[in-house]
Amino acid sequence: MAERIDISIEHRNVPEPLNDKPHPNTCPRCGSHYRDDELAENLHVCPHCNHHFAVRARQRIAQLADEGTFEEEAAELRSQDPLEFFDVRAYTERLVEAEQKTGQGDAMVIGGAAIERVPCEVAVMDFAFMGGSMGSVVGEKFCRACESAAERGVTLVSVTASGGARMQEGILSLMQLPKTVCAVEDLKDAGGAMISVMAHPTTAGVLASFASLGDVIVAEPGALLAFTGPRVVQQTTREKLPEDFGLAESNVRFGHVDAIVGRRDLRPYLGRVLRLFSKNGAHGA
Amino acid sequence: MAREAELHLRDRLSRLKSIGLLRGASISGELARLQRQLEKTSEPTDQEIWQHVELARHPDRPYTLDYVERIFDDFVELHGDRARAEDPAMITGLGRLHGRTVALLGQQKGRDTHDRIRRNYGMTYPEGYRKAMRVMEMAERHRFPIVSLVDTPGAYPGVAAEQHGQGGAIARSQALMSRLTVPIVACVIGEGGSGGAIAIALADRVLMQENAMYSVISPEGCAAILWRTGEERVKAAAALKPDAAHTLALGVIDAIVPEPEGGAHTNWDEAARLLGEALQSSMEDLSAIPGDELRRRRRARFRSLGVYASSTVSTELSTENATIPK
Numbered sequence: 001m002a003e004r005i006d007i008s009i010e011h012r013n014v015p016e017p018l019n020d021k022p023h024p025n026t027c028p029r030c031g032s033h034y035r036d037d038e039l040a041e042n043l044h045v046c047p048h049c050n051h052h053f054a055v056r057a058r059q060r061i062a063q064l065a066d067e068g069t070f071e072e073e074a075a076e077l078r079s080q081d082p083l084e085f086f087d088v089r090a091y092t093e094r095l096v097e098a099e100q101k102t103g104q105g106d107a108m109v110i111g112g113a114a115i116e117r118v119p120c121e122v123a124v125m126d127f128a129f130m131g132g133s134m135g136s137v138v139g140e141k142f143c144r145a146c147e148s149a150a151e152r153g154v155t156l157v158s159v160t161a162s163g164g165a166r167m168q169e170g171i172l173s174l175m176q177l178p179k180t181v182c183a184v185e186d187l188k189d190a191g192g193a194m195i196s197v198m199a200h201p202t203t204a205g206v207l208a209s210f211a212s213l214g215d216v217i218v219a220e221p222g223a224l225l226a227f228t229g230p231r232v233v234q235q236t237t238r239e240k241l242p243e244d245f246g247l248a249e250s251n252v253r254f255g256h257v258d259a260i261v262g263r264r265d266l267r268p269y270l271g272r273v274l275r276l277f278s279k280n281g282a283h284g285a
Numbered sequence: 286m287a288r289e290a291e292l293h294l295r296d297r298l299s300r301l302k303s304i305g306l307l308r309g310a311s312i313s314g315e316l317a318r319l320q321r322q323l324e325k326t327s328e329p330t331d332q333e334i335w336q337h338v339e340l341a342r343h344p345d346r347p348y349t350l351d352y353v354e355r356i357f358d359d360f361v362e363l364h365g366d367r368a369r370a371e372d373p374a375m376i377t378g379l380g381r382l383h384g385r386t387v388a389l390l391g392q393q394k395g396r397d398t399h400d401r402i403r404r405n406y407g408m409t410y411p412e413g414y415r416k417a418m419r420v421m422e423m424a425e426r427h428r429f430p431i432v433s434l435v436d437t438p439g440a441y442p443g444v445a446a447e448q449h450g451q452g453g454a455i456a457r458s459q460a461l462m463s464r465l466t467v468p469i470v471a472c473v474i475g476e477g478g479s480g481g482a483i484a485i486a487l488a489d490r491v492l493m494q495e496n497a498m499y500s501v502i503s504p505e506g507c508a509a510i511l512w513r514t515g516e517e518r519v520k521a522a523a524a525l526k527p528d529a530a531h532t533l534a535l536g537v538i539d540a541i542v543p544e545p546e547g548g549a550h551t552n553w554d555e556a557a558r559l560l561g562e563a564l565q566s567s568m569e570d571l572s573a574i575p576g577d578e579l580r581r582r583r584r585a586r587f588r589s590l591g592v593y594a595s596s597t598v599s600t601e602l603s604t605e606n607a608t609i610p611k
Contacts, residue, residue, distance in 0.1 A: 082535065082592040085524050087511040136591030143588060165479075165501045167511065170525045171537050174479060174501040175590040178487045181459040182584040205501075207452030208440075208480040213460055227452035227480065228442035232506075237443050246447055254448050 027051050043263045052200065052220050052263055056102070057109040057126035060159055060199075064267050065113035065122065072111040074144050077137045079106055083170045091168040094130065102128045106137040107162070110145040112152065116271025118278055121149035124159040125199075125206075132162035134206055135169040139176030142210060143183035150190040155277045157270060159197040160211045164204025177209035184213045193277040195270065198225050198248070198257065216273055217257045219248035220266075225257070329530075331523035338504060338522050340496035341475050345550035347557065348407075349376050349391035349434045352474065355557035356564070357382055357389065366415035369449070374405045374437070375413030377420040382432065383565050388424035390417045390485050391434030394475070407476075408441035411454035414484050418461050425465050430568055433471040433485045438503065440481030455484040462487035463584055466576025470567045472542060472560065473497040474549075477527075489583050490567040491537070493529045494560065495544040499537065500527035536590060540567075 026033045030049040034042075043063055044053040055063070061070050078095075085091040099105060107129040113122050123145035125132045142158070149156040165173035184194055196214025198207075200223035207227055211217075219225055226233075226246030234241055244250040251257045261269045340346070353360050357380030365371045376393045379386060392409060395401035424431050440451055462469060462485070471488035477499030493499060502510075504522035509515045526532075529541045542563040549556035571579065 076595045078594050078596045080592045080594050083524065083526055083531075087521070087524055136593045139591050140593055167502055167507050167525070169592075170501055170535075171499055171527065171532055172535055172591055174483055174499075175537055175587065177455075177480065177483050178459050178463070178587040179590055181456060181487070182463045182587050185460055185463045186584060204452075205480060208455035208484075209459065210456070212453040212456035225452075226447050227440060227455070228447065233442050233444060233447070239444050241444060245444065250448070254450065256450050256453055 024053075027053075045263050050221065050262070052222055054127055054161065054200065055263075056128055057104065057124040057159075060124050061109065061111075061113065061122060063263070064115055064157070064159075064270065066115065066117060069114040070111055070122070071113070072109065073148060074110055074141050075105060077105060077140060079135050079137045079169070081168075082136075082172060083168070085168040085170070087168075094168065098129045102126060104129050106141070107132045107134070108138045108141045110141045110148070112148065112154075115157065115267065115274055118155075118271060118274040119152070120154045120274055121145050121152065121156045122159070123156065125161045127161040127163075127199075127201075130166065132160075132206075133164060133166035133173075134162060134176050134180075134209075135166035135173050136176065138166075139179045142180045146180075146183035146187040146192075146194075149194075150187050150192050153192070153279065155274050156187060156192065156194045157197065157274075158194060158210065158214065159199060160202040160206050161199040162202060162204075162206040164206060174205070177205050180210040181213065184210050188215075195273055195277075197261075197266065197270075199223055201225070201229070203227065203229055212256075215277070218259045218261045218266075218269065219251060219257045221248060221260050221262055223248045225251045329528075331519050334523045334526065334528055335504075335519045337496055337528040338498050340548050340550075341498040343548065343550045346475055347549055347553045348396070349393045349436060349474070351553055352434060352557050352560055353378070353380065353389060353391075355554060356561040357387070358384075360389070363420055364416075366412045367419055368412075368415060370410070370412040372405075372410045372413030372416060373403050374407050374409045374441070375416055377416055379429065382430075382561075382568065385568075386427075386429050387568075388420050388429045388431045389434070390420065390431065391474075392437040392481075392485075394436060405441055407437045408439060409437060409481055409484070410441050410443075410446050411449040411451050414440075414454040414458045417485055418458050421458075421461055421465060425467055428467055430468040430470070430571070431465070431488075432564055433469065433488060435471060435473045435477050435482045435486050435499075436475035437478045437481045438476050439478035440484065452480075455480045458484040459487045463587075464580070466580050468568060468571035468574075468579060469583070470564055470571070472564065473499050473538075474560070478503060487583070487587065489571050489579060489586070490539050492540050492542050492563055492567065493532060493538045494542045494549060494556075495529055496548050497529060498527040499529075499532050500525050535592075 027046040029051040032048045044055050081091045104126050108125050110123045123142050193215045196211050196217045198219040202211050202225050224246050230241055230245050248260050360378055360380035362378040376391045378389050392407045393404050394407035395404035469488040470490045471486040472492040474494050479501055504518040505515045508517040508521035532538050543559050545552040545555040
């Protein structure tokens with residue numbers, strides 16, 4: 001673990017942890033604490049230890065897209081409660097609370113944009129909305145992003161951060177796996193490409209569907225990319241887990257992703273790949 | 286109308302709960318009364334849904350190979366993914382269904398302790414999905430229709446499975462199925478466990494046996510996450526509604542395959558006869574459709590699944606909650 005540092009950073013004002021959870025602006029790896037503007041300036045990457053903090057969907061789009069180019073699509077879609085799902089609380093109640101907490105209609109934001117002046121379509125997940133879980137709305141939005149990319153003849157950039165399928169929509173959530181897979185295949189048949197950026201965490205149903213189907217797949221450093229998370233693997237199999245179990249770094253070693261790209265390099269990296277995939281192959285930069 | 290009464294009760298219940306959330310007032314008596322009333326009007330009961338789960342997992346229930354020997358002639362099993370390993374949790378092979386060569390895929394759980402361990406309780410490794418994919422590609426080349434029998438608690442959650450690319454294998458198996466131009470009929474014959482099941486179930490016709498279950502997560506897993514105790518698996522099963530009737534109502538499957546009275550485990554021959562008939566009649570329906578059209582319809586079928594709304598106005602509940610002081 002890197003040592004805590006004491007420059008420009010408000011160590012003395014680190015808030016007391018709430019319910020054992022560190023303050024969202026405190027780095028969970030090295031303990032350095034930042035003001036909101038310091039974090040934003042550093043793209044939510046710890047300048048001391050390179051820990052990548054979670055990024056909300058709209059922050060991510062602001063980091064990647066050229067200013068003023070993002071045009072949101074399908075923002076009006078909202079989840080229903082087809083199963084009338086009721087555990088200790090009603091699903092409808094959880095949805096309302098998630099929308100109020102995040103200001104998002106659901107766990108994905110899609111739309112047209114340009115990255116380094118190359119037009120593209122983006123589909124970005126928001127982990128803050130019910131753990132980025134994929135229900136009918138996420139599935140539908142992702143499919144519309146594929147269709148929009150195909151129509152406009154541009155590449156789709158997908159950024160995932162998700163715990164998997166949303167339990168509260170039961171079997172319909174599972175059906176979002178084949179649904180999104182079919183949408184990617186339609187996009188590819190239309191000559192389109194997809195770049196998949198896996199942020200922390202990309203697991204279960206999202207990893208086992210569209211996220212794994214990118215023509216190019218990159219991961220953020222330290223991101224957990226696993227079909228089953230370490231806790232469940234440990235509990236189910238009693239196996240001793242390697243230290244880097246399921247992390248981006250081990251996924252590169254085993255050949256499941258093309259590269260690990262740090263957040264500060266992501267925009268230029270995507271720009272380069274988008275230019276390579278653009279129709280004339282020689283898009284002016 | 287029982288249905289309307291239930292909706293009304295659920296509505297009141299969620300409102301009451303949200304009021305409790307707002308003011309911290311005790312209205313538990315009224316809540317409990319409504320909850321009891323709700324349980325009376327709901328159908329089927331939690332216990333009835335749980336029975337389907339138990340039947341789907343019944344240790345005497347016929348497994349893939351039991352059906353194969355009763356339904357297919359001249360069956361030849363094919364082994365290995367041609368890259369790394371043989372996965373006995375996934376059966377693949379060629380056989381004849383009513384005289385026509387078909388390719389078969391299906392999970393196999395194992396009957397006795399030794400066999401169960403060898404077959405990993407029907408939990409497939411990435412190698413199993415890659416074996417299935419190699420057989421699908423062969424089927425496409427030779428225009429063999431595909432029959433897929435789903436029976437797995439889920440894809441195997443182990444270290445090696447992750448290292449060998451479990452998530453990617455499930456994704457790519459689905460992607461391949463969405464590209465094939467031969468008819469595909471899938472049937473959930475026991476447990477349709479999440480990603481491990483859908484990996485071989487992206488089919489033109491998706492069937493489910495009467496007492497099978499099809500679910501995004503096991504009731505135990507769901508209970509552990511939402512109720513924070515695996516003990517609430519009966520409630521979790523009731524909430525997930527993994528039984529065939531609910532799955533059909535949601536449009537996820539196309540038909541329910543009947544089982545003998547008492548369940549498939551009571552009469553394997555009869556269960557196999559009923560399943561064989563269902564597979565054959567689905568194949569007949571599909572055989573006249575040209576390959577490209579088949580693929581287009583298959584993708585459209587899955588594209589249409591999901592329930593959502595378009596809304597720009599916030600609900601009454603959300604305006605109430607908007608006033609919660611921090």
